[in-house]
Amino acid sequence: MNATTSNDTNGTPEAEKTSFADKAHVQLDKGKEALADAAGRSKEAISDAARSTTAAVKKKPGTTAAIVAGAAAAVAGAAFGASKLLDKKKAGAKTKSAGSSSTSSGKSASTKSGSTASKSNSK
Numbered sequence: 001m002n003a004t005t006s007n008d009t010n011g012t013p014e015a016e017k018t019s020f021a022d023k024a025h026v027q028l029d030k031g032k033e034a035l036a037d038a039a040g041r042s043k044e045a046i047s048d049a050a051r052s053t054t055a056a057v058k059k060k061p062g063t064t065a066a067i068v069a070g071a072a073a074a075v076a077g078a079a080f081g082a083s084k085l086l087d088k089k090k091a092g093a094k095t096k097s098a099g100s101s102s103t104s105s106g107k108s109a110s111t112k113s114g115s116t117a118s119k120s121n122s123k
Contacts, residue, residue, distance in 0.1 A: 057064045
């Protein structure tokens, strides 16, 4: 047996691995507890918010409807604006790629028309 696979647990790599695994296990348990606590607190907060929202809706349903309509209009406006920006970007990209090819064809077209114009003038 070589020194790295020794069964002695004092200072060997196996002892270090075990010690690391124990530390990792402790940290994992702490993380689980913290997650459970956070989940419990968030569940309570959500329940409280739902209760207060329900009570407010029952007291003033007209105000609630106005708020919902305003929020829907804001979301629709944002979606419309985003679609226009995307269309503008796509059109700009098409214009740039089409502009480089139309420039070369435009020059040849003007040259041709210029030569035909000079021929018609000479007749």
